[in-house]
Amino acid sequence: MKTVVIGLLGVQLDQPRKSRDRWNHWRPSVAVCQQDDLIVDRFDLLVERRYSKLAEQVIGDITTVSPETRVQRHDISLNDPWDFEEVYATLHGFCRQYPFEPEHERYLVHITTGTHVAQICLFLLTESRHFPARLLQSSPPTTQRQSRRNSPKSVERHSVGTYQIVDLDLSRYDDLAKRFKQEHDEAASILKSGIKTRDPAFNAMIDRIERVSLATKAPILMTGPTGAGKTRLAKRIYELKRNRRQVDGPFVEVNCATIRGDQAMSTLFGHIKGAFTGANQARAGLLKTADTGMLFLDEIGELGMDEQAMLLRAIEDKTFMPVGSDRPTCSDFQLIAGSNRDLLADVAGGKFREDLLSRINLWTFRLPGLAERRSDIDPNIDFELHQYAVSSGDKVTFNQDARKAFLRFATDPSTKWKANFRDLNAAITRMATLSDNGRITKKLVSEEIVRLRAGWTSSNPNDLSAPLLTECLDDVAIEQIDRFDQAQLSEVIHVCRKHKSLSAAGRELFQASRLLKTRPNDADRLRKYLARFGLQWEDVQQSS
Structure with a gap:
């Protein structure tokens, strides 16, 4: 299998200070082809057209030191080699047209030369497998001594430098894999408050929330019953993103069920001085307070339609109008919304804006009770x-x-x-x-x-079954009684507490069946029924 190196002509590193000294200085593109244990069959050299003269010299020198290497020149055009968008587009276009043959050739992308922007772009395109290659990083020698003769034959081995091949298939690196797993476990632990949860479905949801939280600033909607932990989880998401330097503003939370009407507008969006009676001072509002941070709106379904419209604009445009102001205010925050209501049903009932729901439910997670x-x-x-x-x-x-x-x-x-x-x-x-x-x-x-x-x-x-049974029996005894019998026994105890004697309670309990007996003994029947569950009349009465 042939080895192919793809790299950019180094305008600074590949060009010696003086032409006659070029054999005495480390030049990455030439040095790569001088390594004893790396045979380069072909070098695809990307050259900006304005540096054609330098390219000819480098190509000639590679041919001199490594006759087995065939250099193939590819001309590219860059108006600004520090413009990320332009450089990425140019390199992306190159790899899209390149006739890769990974079955017959192994590819190394040389990331030592070129601007830092170009090196980053080469890394990204290799990591995304647009280049089906590994990375080649070359390094200069620790010292450079002057050669006695200015010719390639007299180049001392110390001027060649060293190289390293990096495979971006991180699964092959055990230490890295362990480190990434440790970071993942730490992130999951943050989201779970350090609790070693066992529920598989919940753990899978936490893993997904971790990925989404670190990958996007899009709104997140958390649904589920009251008390399921939406507020706690929102705070943990904020803590996770802050640890990863993804937010630097504050965590701001509000329960929308506690604000109504003008108060809601002022609380969320702020107001200017004199906007309404009692507005003696301007107020920034919670959306502005959450700038560069995170805003958690719990029970978002309780917001009025006007507040919903303003919130939609704030999410989409990052701007909103404080109450009484004719100038928009900017705030860049990430929104987490919580609700224990069925927002789809609220949309159908005209209580919640459909466009707002569409905007906030890109990532929806239901927290189980x-x-x-x-x-x-x-x-x-x-x-x-x-x-x-x-x-x-x-x-x-x-x-x-x-x-x-x-x-x-x-x-x-x-x-x-x-x-x-x-x-x-x-x-x-x-x-x-x-x-x-x-x-x-x-x-x-x-x-x-x-x-x-x-x-x-x-x-x-x-x-009535739960408290009545627990007052007369311990948990072990209750667990040994079928649910059907629990309900029946609870009703018996309830009736017993209404009467002062077994006979009186029995007459009410066996009112229908006692008519079929010539000599009914209601007290005895009730005594035997209670005895089935280890109870006596006194046990029932003592608890009343």
């Missing part, structure tokens, strides 16, 4: 305990049986987690605060489970 990520509850418990320790200064842990009991409850499919991670945070905070000597006991866990279930039930008065 806690009930959809039960495998991540365990590591999130550790995270919440750590957060409590940071805020309070007290380290708190679970007793072993207490943690098992809480995890059993937390991961049970019937556990609602209506407020998602806010519920979990509140539960851990309450138990940690009430713990003695930094230990959460099973008793505290049982009390917290009753509290959580009662709170979830209070919003649905027809759902």
Whole structure:
């Protein structure tokens, strides 16, 4: 397989200060063809037409020192060799027309000569495989001694310099691959607040968010139920981009549900002095505050139609009009929007602008609720305990049986987690605060489970099963009862608490079937029913 070098004529490096001294100075294009262990079969030399005389000299010298090398000259035109767009377009056009034969030839792109702009363009075109090649980097010798005779035969080997071939297939470089993986893991850890999440779907979404966040400044829309962690994730995206020097402005957040009407306009877009009654001073507005930074608009679906129109212009044109002003204000920010509403339904109902939704949902990610990520509850418990320790200064842990009991409850499919991670945070905070000597006991866990279930039930008065059962039975006993029997037992307990005796409760519970019996014993039937679940009448009454 033949070796082909593609490179630019070095206007400065390939040209010696004096013609007679050219054999005593390192010239990259000539030196590449003098390496003992690199046989160059063909050198495709790209030459700006105005340097034809220098090109002829370099070509002649290559032929002298390496007769086996055939130099093929390619003339190019550059008005400004420092104009990135022009240089890239010229080199791109060259490689598009070049008759590559990778089955028969191996290609090396020499990136030592040419302007820095040209070197960058050659690198990019090689990395993108427009040049199916590896990079060739040559270096001058550490010292240069004057040769006694000015001829190519007397060139000392130290004037040839060295070279290095770089393969941009980074998968071949174990150390680099490890470093990139480490950076990826660090980025994912930032987005997950350092929590070692286990849910495969969530981890895949975080990986995608990382790629999108670092690759674009386009708006990002995060949907999902309240408490799913949209605000926290938005802050983490900002932290990730700031660490990579992609933003240097502040992180600005606002819950759009808390602002209405003129207040919304002024809060978001600012106002000038005297714009309305009470506007004694000018106000920049949050969009201006977020300039060169990130703006997080949570519950964006709560914005009015006028604010939506202004926001659309601010996203597209980077300009907007403060209230009362006739001069536009500029602000270059990245937008992250959050919503727990169905914005498509709002568009259909005329509550949300279709053009704004089209602009902000280029990248949309739905954050699942806690009930959809039960495998991540365990590591999130550790995270919440750590957060409590940071805020309070007290380290708190679970007793072993207490943690098992809480995890059993937390991961049970019937556990609602209506407020998602806010519920979990509140539960851990309450138990940690009430713990003695930094230990959460099973008793505290049982009390917290009753509290959580009662709170979830209070919003649905027809759902009486959870608190009634937990007040009479422990979690292990409840788990051994079928859901159907749980509902039935809960209703029995509910009726029992309305009466002072077994007989009275039995008469209500067995009102239909007791008519079919000549000698009904309602108290005995009720006693036996409760006994099936290890309960006695006193157990039910004591909890009332």
